[in-house]
Amino acid sequence: MTDPNPLLPHSNPATPPAPELEAQAHHRSLDDAIEHFIGDFRWTHLLQSTILSFAWFFDAQQTFITVFTDAQPKWSCKNSTLNYDNDSFSCNNNSNICNLSKDSWNWNSPSQTSIISEWSLECASPIITGLPASSFFAGCFVGGFVLATLADSNLGRKNLLVLASLIMSISGFFTAFSTNIWIYAAFRFISGFGRCTVGTSALVLSTELVGKKWRGNVGILGFILFTFGFLSLPAIAFLLEGCSWRLIYLYISIPSLFYSILVYFSVHESPRWLFVKGKKQEFVETLRKLASPEKRNSLLEAEISFFSDFGEKLGQNGFYSALKILLQKDWAWRRLSAAMAAAFGLGMMYYGMPLSLGNLSFDLYLSVTLNALSEFPASILAFVLIGKLNRKGSVLGLGLVSGICSLICVMVRNNRGMKIAMEMLSFSSACTAVDLLLIYTLELFPTSVRNSAVGMVRQALVVAGVISPVLVAAGRRNEWFSYGVFGVTISVCALFVVCLPETKGRKLCDTMEEEERDL
Numbered sequence: 001m002t003d004p005n006p007l008l009p010h011s012n013p014a015t016p017p018a019p020e021l022e023a024q025a026h027h028r029s030l031d032d033a034i035e036h037f038i039g040d041f042r043w044t045h046l047l048q049s050t051i052l053s054f055a056w057f058f059d060a061q062q063t064f065i066t067v068f069t070d071a072q073p074k075w076s077c078k079n080s081t082l083n084y085d086n087d088s089f090s091c092n093n094n095s096n097i098c099n100l101s102k103d104s105w106n107w108n109s110p111s112q113t114s115i116i117s118e119w120s121l122e123c124a125s126p127i128i129t130g131l132p133a134s135s136f137f138a139g140c141f142v143g144g145f146v147l148a149t150l151a152d153s154n155l156g157r158k159n160l161l162v163l164a165s166l167i168m169s170i171s172g173f174f175t176a177f178s179t180n181i182w183i184y185a186a187f188r189f190i191s192g193f194g195r196c197t198v199g200t201s202a203l204v205l206s207t208e209l210v211g212k213k214w215r216g217n218v219g220i221l222g223f224i225l226f227t228f229g230f231l232s233l234p235a236i237a238f239l240l241e242g243c244s245w246r247l248i249y250l251y252i253s254i255p256s257l258f259y260s261i262l263v264y265f266s267v268h269e270s271p272r273w274l275f276v277k278g279k280k281q282e283f284v285e286t287l288r289k290l291a292s293p294e295k296r297n298s299l300l301e302a303e304i305s306f307f308s309d310f311g312e313k314l315g316q317n318g319f320y321s322a323l324k325i326l327l328q329k330d331w332a333w334r335r336l337s338a339a340m341a342a343a344f345g346l347g348m349m350y351y352g353m354p355l356s357l358g359n360l361s362f363d364l365y366l367s368v369t370l371n372a373l374s375e376f377p378a379s380i381l382a383f384v385l386i387g388k389l390n391r392k393g394s395v396l397g398l399g400l401v402s403g404i405c406s407l408i409c410v411m412v413r414n415n416r417g418m419k420i421a422m423e424m425l426s427f428s429s430a431c432t433a434v435d436l437l438l439i440y441t442l443e444l445f446p447t448s449v450r451n452s453a454v455g456m457v458r459q460a461l462v463v464a465g466v467i468s469p470v471l472v473a474a475g476r477r478n479e480w481f482s483y484g485v486f487g488v489t490i491s492v493c494a495l496f497v498v499c500l501p502e503t504k505g506r507k508l509c510d511t512m513e514e515e516e517r518d519l
Contacts, residue, residue, distance in 0.1 A: 060229030126473030137465035139192025148455025167194025216386030345493020347464030399494025406487030
């Protein structure tokens, strides 16, 4: 029989009252309340989840935009042989552009289509040409430590998402007005600083606004929209072919700015976070708005008065208390370290593979489109099987498949068809593994530290993102420095998930103490 009052503590006359049982009743009652009032997936939940998931769309655009804006443009010789001061300079398609006279070749497209041609960086070192992309991920790394834990403390999931999205979009807008690579890299750093918590906050908030049954599917929805965001880039770049790279930044940053405003006025805060922070009135009001009409009337403020003391006690944490708690608990630190190690390996492939598409002897627009389309099978597979997949075994298996396929890309360098097929399979496997790892991570940690934990795992992805652009630039001369390193790293790091417990079918805990009771 269903409990008519899920918000009230369960009572049993045969069980003597005890403080421990009362505390357990509080935890159990919160989970019952969430499931009772928002467990059924209604149009309200669909609208909220869809709006939040679009954060991933803009996240993908800002992350991979440099595939086009920082691409090495095609060039051609003006004449086959030019003579200067009785010296002969032979220009052909196999020539090193840096050994040729400026008068012997020209770009096939207008110079403003890429920062490489506009700022004459064709002969710059890989560190310089990879600097903007590396700066973006460095900004993600710094921003992750500064911002991520604020979603678990005073700001909350929604406010942090709005703040981070504003930083990302405004800095992206001003990137279009950069006058040299140093200013450009600085704006990319600021954009990355804001972007670091966009996806994390959207993922955690969207999964906490729905019941247990829909948690995984809602999380995967964000990853599907990430794919659409990635896929939109070659379409935008193709429509702007021959135009300035600056227009691409304007086309993706302005909609992102309006999206930030939309989130602020249309999305609710997480009821779990409101409860944990002792915000009783907001907690009740949020449940009322998300609940169906027939259940909404049964939600009375008096029925949850017993939550007050418990919630207020948790609400006294400082800005960085969540991160401190993660570091102090041995079990939490072990879980976090293993998840971050796996994420680092996956991040090498996840961010490095799309950035290395310009190194393949394929049309860049076609390569990026195929690469983005390869995310669809990954997201759809994860969406369909999220309730059936074993988290640990899936992440490990997919990581190993991705690594092996990346190594094959180096070995079949003369077979174009096989190479692009292996590249797509490698990237698709890494995408599925990343999707599952993020869902896995939010199930490993309670509400009080969940956003910080997921943020730290994304930090590990970002660290790999900082390194991968330099490896991609080096891979233009020797593919072992890109595909080879990617393959070995992801294969080794995927093994760390063996240290993690399985979470399939588990309920979400709200406090560290509740999580420890389930160890």
